[in-house]
Amino acid sequence: MIVPSHAMILAAGRGERMRPLTDTTPKPLLKVAGKALIEYHIEALVRAGVSHLVVNHAHLGEQLVDFLGDGGRWGVSIVFSAEPDGALETGGGIYRALPLLGGGPFWVVNGDVWTDYPFASVSMSADTLAHLVMVNNPPHHPQGDFLLDHARLRSNGVGARLTFSGIGLYRPELFAACPDGAFPLAPLLRQAMAGGKVSGEHYAGRWLDIGTPQRLQDLDKALRGRDAAGV
Structure with a gap:
């Protein structure tokens, strides 16, 4: 079992x-229910044993630096990976931050999702390059992304697809042949899937892609209702 210390x-x-x-x-x-979206991730990662956290930024990045500081108030060490205007896409952003991520498997989480996923230890064989958390397809993405077959993920084939949650555990080796600069993550994952090197799990708990102001408002209302009910 792997218990990542970096995310x-x-x-x-x-x-x-x-x-x-x-x-x-x-x-x-x-903010939702009085707390910044990123704080929910930080708290969950710390509960799971993460002690070192990297946050990349570009647009209005100085606000993130000012708000998060060194991470001391959450009990985690936070460092920042600055990117140019326009950012580096997901793959390029992770590649740029690799020197800050400890050299072993590390979590990566999209900052614009909300979830109650319980980050914890993951079983990941030595030849597995990535482990992705998959969720049920939301209404705005009914076609899904990848096929989950006996805990392995495939990008091709017949069957029901699930949606990638934006939560993954990665080995640095996944990015070994990548150049510096902007590039997407999906082609790397598909290539690794073709070699049978990507595992996955289906998480059926709460997850939401905060993609529109309406979804943000709906989540805020739901969480405030939950808190009011003492759930």
Whole structure:
């Protein structure tokens, strides 16, 4: 079993679909139930044993740096990976941050999702390059992303697909042949899947892609209702 001590939260996106909210505030700092989205991830990762956290940033990145500081108030060490205007896409952002991620398997979490996924130890064989958390297809993405077959993920084939949650555990070796610069993560994952090197799990708990102001408002209402009920 692997218990990662390092994690990365992806926070460099522009958040175009969330405008005008993201014109003045980075998407991970938007609040639900009185707490910034990114704080939910930090707290969950710390509970799972993460002690070193990397946060990448581009758009309004100074606000993230000012808000998060060194991470001391959450009991975690936070360092930042600055990216140029326009950011580096997911793959490029992770590759740029590799020197900060400890050399072993590390979690990566999209900063614009909310979930109650319990980050914990994961069984991951030595030849597995990535382990992805998959969720039921949301209404805005009914076609899904990948096939989960006996705990392995495939990008091709016949069968019901699940949606990638934006939560994954990665080995640095997945990025070994990558160049510095902007590039997407999906082609790397598909290539590794073709070699049988990507495992997965289906998480049926709560997960939401905060892609629009309406979804943010709906989540805020749901969490405030839960807190009021003492759940």
